[in-house]
Each structure stands twice: as C-alpha cells, then as structure tokens.
Amino acid sequence: MLAWGVLGLTLFACNLWLAHQAAQRGYVTYVFTQTILWSVLPYLLACLMIDRTIHVPSIEGNSLIGLSTAVPFAALLGVVLMFHLPYSRGALLLSYGVTLLWLWLGYRRFISRYVPVFGALDAQAVGTLQAMLDMPGAARPAPATLRVVRSETEARQCDGIMLDRSAPLNDEQARLLVQLKISHVRIYSVERVGELLTGRVGLAHIDTEFHDEHVSRLLFDAFKRLTDIAGALALLPFALPASLLVTLAIRAESSGPVLFRQARMGRFGRPFTLLKFRSMTHQHGTEHQFAVRNDPRVTRVGRVIRKYRLDELPQLWNVLAGEMSLIGPRPEIVEIAQRYAQSIPYYPYRHLVRPGLSGWAQVQQGYTATDAESVTKLGYDLYYVKHRSLALDLLIAAKTLRTLLTGYGAR
Structure with missing residues (x-):
C-alpha cells in the first residue's frame, strides 16, 4: 500500500501542473494551486493510516477507507479556518476526491489477493x-x-x-x-x-463488558441523533413525491388502508408504532408471520415497493419522532422480540440503540425467514451495537444504496 501511495503522488503532480497552467491563463487563482499543494500532506497521512490497518480483514477494512481519508482532510480544513488562511474549496474537494478514489482502488487491489x-x-x-x-x-x-x-x-x-x-x-x-x-x-x-x-458477534462469547462498551459510545449516540434529524429532513424532498406515487399505486390496485401500522420493539425495550406502506392484501391474523419467497399475500405493487424498500418511506416520521434512527438494528415485532428474549441469551442488548431504517444485518444477511437465521441476524445486530461508529454507518449507508438499486434481500 505504501508503494501504491507513492505512485499516487504522480496524480497530485499532474493536478499541480494543470492548476499552474490554468492559473497562467486566468481560469483559477494561485490559491487553487496552493490548496492542491497543501493537500499532499493529508494524502500522505491517509496512506499511512490505511497502511497501519492493512492487516485487518476486509470485513472491517472497507469501513476504514472513508474515515482514514476524511480525518486528515478535515484536520487540514480545521487548520486553514483556524488561521484564516486563503484556500480553494474546489481544489480541496478535488484533492479529497482523488485521494478517496485512489486509495480505495489500491486497497481493493491489495485485498483481492490478500489472505490473512x-x-x-x-x-x-x-x-x-x-x-x-x-x-x-x-x-x-x-x-x-x-x-x-x-x-x-x-x-x-x-x-x-x-x-x-x-x-x-x-x-x-x-x-x-x-x-x-x-x-x-x-x-x-x-x-x-x-x-x-x-462482522458478527459470537453469541457464546458475550460477557458483562458488552454493556460497558455500549456506554462508551453514548457521546456518539448524541451526535447521531442530530445527524438523523438532519438526514431525515434532507430526504423529505425526495421522499414526499415518491410517497405520493406509492399511495396512488396502492389505492389503484387494492382496497384497504395505504399505511400499515404495527407495534415494534424500540430502544430500551419500549414499544412504538412503526409505519409502512401496505404491501400485502388487507387480511387479519397474518402480520406476525415471516414473509417467504414469492409470498402470495404480497400484492403486485407490494413486490415492487418491497424490492426497492419504498415501503419503508413513512418511517422517516418515526426517525423525526425519535423512535428510530436512519441506521440501526431493524425493529422487531413486539411478540417475536419478547419470545426471542426468553430463548436467546443477550437478545435484549440489541435494544440498547434506536432501531433503524437500515442496519448491518440487512446489508450483510438480507431477509431472515427462520428462527435459526434470526439467531445469526442477532450476531450482526450486536456487532453494530458494539462497534457502531461514523465509519460503520457510512459503510451501511453505501450498502443500503446498493440494496435500493438492486433489490438485494427483498421478500
């Protein structure tokens, strides 16, 4: 990776030359070239940070790429703002983008043939x-x-x-x-x-320190609540038109309520009412069953909105209300959560954080259809509770985008 990082300096050399030529022609100022030159330092720091974590298997290494790149550039921006130095936002974003892409390509190239x-x-x-x-x-x-x-x-x-x-x-x-x-x-x-x-916690190896590790991340949880509110508000301009189209499609296909309401287990084991667009025929007594592949209860519109997770759009209200987070373990049906709490040791630990629209278990495992798979899912959920961080949230968000585009894991 260090050799790859040294090779990447040629990209900065090319950018400096192009910036110099553009400055001579009056397209940019000298500040643009100066900012690119400053960006070499955070680039080198990012290379060193990634090289020091290269022994970590890819299950966690992928989440470190964005963080290892963002921290040095954020530090550079902080120094520039602290001392009121002139800088170019365009040049800084360009350098950050080049660094992120180059180091990601190098990391993927390395781990494709690296077996720890x-x-x-x-x-x-x-x-x-x-x-x-x-x-x-x-x-x-x-x-x-x-x-x-x-x-x-x-x-x-x-x-x-x-x-x-x-x-x-x-x-x-x-x-x-x-x-x-x-x-x-x-x-x-x-x-x-x-x-x-x-990317899973071994359920047979959980000890009393698990709760202490959760407490050490309470400051991050407060920061995350602010990002949840900001993220939900930012998504509303896109979610509202999509929700209108889904509402019209559901109304046109079948009778019954547009929204599906169900009691789910929330943070600290407090139930709340989860909102979803109805994707099944309006029947009673089936809502506590696992959905199976080619489930006959799912409508034609339902198959589309479930595949691309459009049925989850109303849960942005649950996020704004503080009942859910954008990222976290998916909220379980209250009756099922209570049953698992009696049969699976440490199951209630997944309720130490707010449930999320998307979670580590969903992007890694997909949908679960049996109790045995639910035990595996718990391992993923507890991994998130134990290791939650900005880097892991960004990784889940990126994988969720893949789910939205491909429909992976839908039933």
Missing part, C-alpha cells in the same frame, strides 16, 4: 473459531488461513495469534504467549478474530 494468516496455540481455538464461522443464513466470511503454531518463529509468520479464553494454557504455551507479547506480536481473542472475519 491467524495462528493458534492449540487446535481447540481453531475449532472454536470454525463454529463461529458456520452459522445458518450468514454471509460468507472473509478468507483467512488458520494454523497451529508451536514456536515464536512460526508465530511471527502470522498476522496475529488468537487465544481461546475458555481453554487453559499449559506451561509451554504460557511461556510462548509471554514471549510473543514481549515481542509485540498481535494477540487476538478467538471471538475478536471471528468478528473481523464475519
């Missing part, structure tokens, strides 16, 4: 990890090579060493582990490696 190697001190850790990888309905995990190591030399050939905290170490393994820590070899728990490879 994780070592273990015994075979039990490998077996524990394999059980985490094999779950019903889960997306395919990122590729990785697993091996048992017996010496420091073998361990240094790995990207990291994983430990099964439930398995005791013998004296030889304990001595090797101490030596590896002194030698600064990366040490991961098995559940952490599982999270890196799958």
Whole structure:
C-alpha cells in the first residue's frame, strides 16, 4: 500500500501542473494551486493510516477507507479556518476526491489477493473459531488461513495469534504467549478474530463488558441523533413525491388502508408504532408471520415497493419522532422480540440503540425467514451495537444504496 501511495503522488503532480497552467491563463487563482499543494500532506497521512490497518480483514477494512481519508482532510480544513488562511474549496474537494478514489482502488487491489494468516496455540481455538464461522443464513466470511503454531518463529509468520479464553494454557504455551507479547506480536481473542472475519458477534462469547462498551459510545449516540434529524429532513424532498406515487399505486390496485401500522420493539425495550406502506392484501391474523419467497399475500405493487424498500418511506416520521434512527438494528415485532428474549441469551442488548431504517444485518444477511437465521441476524445486530461508529454507518449507508438499486434481500 505504501508503494501504491507513492505512485499516487504522480496524480497530485499532474493536478499541480494543470492548476499552474490554468492559473497562467486566468481560469483559477494561485490559491487553487496552493490548496492542491497543501493537500499532499493529508494524502500522505491517509496512506499511512490505511497502511497501519492493512492487516485487518476486509470485513472491517472497507469501513476504514472513508474515515482514514476524511480525518486528515478535515484536520487540514480545521487548520486553514483556524488561521484564516486563503484556500480553494474546489481544489480541496478535488484533492479529497482523488485521494478517496485512489486509495480505495489500491486497497481493493491489495485485498483481492490478500489472505490473512491467524495462528493458534492449540487446535481447540481453531475449532472454536470454525463454529463461529458456520452459522445458518450468514454471509460468507472473509478468507483467512488458520494454523497451529508451536514456536515464536512460526508465530511471527502470522498476522496475529488468537487465544481461546475458555481453554487453559499449559506451561509451554504460557511461556510462548509471554514471549510473543514481549515481542509485540498481535494477540487476538478467538471471538475478536471471528468478528473481523464475519462482522458478527459470537453469541457464546458475550460477557458483562458488552454493556460497558455500549456506554462508551453514548457521546456518539448524541451526535447521531442530530445527524438523523438532519438526514431525515434532507430526504423529505425526495421522499414526499415518491410517497405520493406509492399511495396512488396502492389505492389503484387494492382496497384497504395505504399505511400499515404495527407495534415494534424500540430502544430500551419500549414499544412504538412503526409505519409502512401496505404491501400485502388487507387480511387479519397474518402480520406476525415471516414473509417467504414469492409470498402470495404480497400484492403486485407490494413486490415492487418491497424490492426497492419504498415501503419503508413513512418511517422517516418515526426517525423525526425519535423512535428510530436512519441506521440501526431493524425493529422487531413486539411478540417475536419478547419470545426471542426468553430463548436467546443477550437478545435484549440489541435494544440498547434506536432501531433503524437500515442496519448491518440487512446489508450483510438480507431477509431472515427462520428462527435459526434470526439467531445469526442477532450476531450482526450486536456487532453494530458494539462497534457502531461514523465509519460503520457510512459503510451501511453505501450498502443500503446498493440494496435500493438492486433489490438485494427483498421478500
């Protein structure tokens, strides 16, 4: 990646030359060229940040590209504004766009042939990890090579060493582990490696620290609430005309209410009324059933709006009302949530955050149709609760856009 980053400096050299030529002809001012020159520094910082995280498997690495690029450029903008230096917004946006595209291409090129190697001190850790990888309905995990190591030399050939905290170490393994820590070899728990490879939390490895990690992100939750309000208001000019067309289509096809209302489980386990455009025939007693592929209850209009998630548009009101977020675990039916809370340990942890219009489970797994797949879905939801961040929200938003364009995961 560093070599790719050095190669990218030629793009800035070309931009500087073009800006200089444009300045001589009076198309831009000297400030435009000066801003491009300043942008070389955040570009190099972004290269270093990505290079330091290149060992992380792609399941999390993708979300780091945008963040690693945005932070240095935001820092440059902050310095410029603090000292009232003249700068060109166009040149800054151009440099940021070039950096983001170039580093994304380089990262994708690297991980297309990069398979991380994780070592273990015994075979039990490998077996524990394999059980985490094999779950019903889960997306395919990122590729990785697993091996048992017996010496420091073998361990240094790995990207990291994983430990099964439930398995005791013998004296030889304990001595090797101490030596590896002194030698600064990366040490991961098995559940952490599982999270890196799958984007899911291993339900058998949740401990009491999970809630403490949630509390550490309360400041982010406050910031996110502000972005939810701003995002919902920004989407209204597009959502209102689309909602009008959907309303007319539903009215023209079948009788019954346009909106479908249902009690869903909200933050901290408080029920709220979720709004959707009706996509099924108006019948009683079927709303608590899982939708199946080619469900006969779904109308022709319903198939279209469900495929492209247009039935979710009324939930922007739920967002503005503070009952939902733009990004978060999808809200579950109250009766089903209560049943899962009795049968699945730690299920209520998914209610520590506001439910969302789109979530990590939806973009990774799609729709769930069985209880076994719902258990896998919980692993994705708890991963989001544990690791929620601006970078992860942006990644989910990008994948949601793919869903809107392709209809992936609809039933």
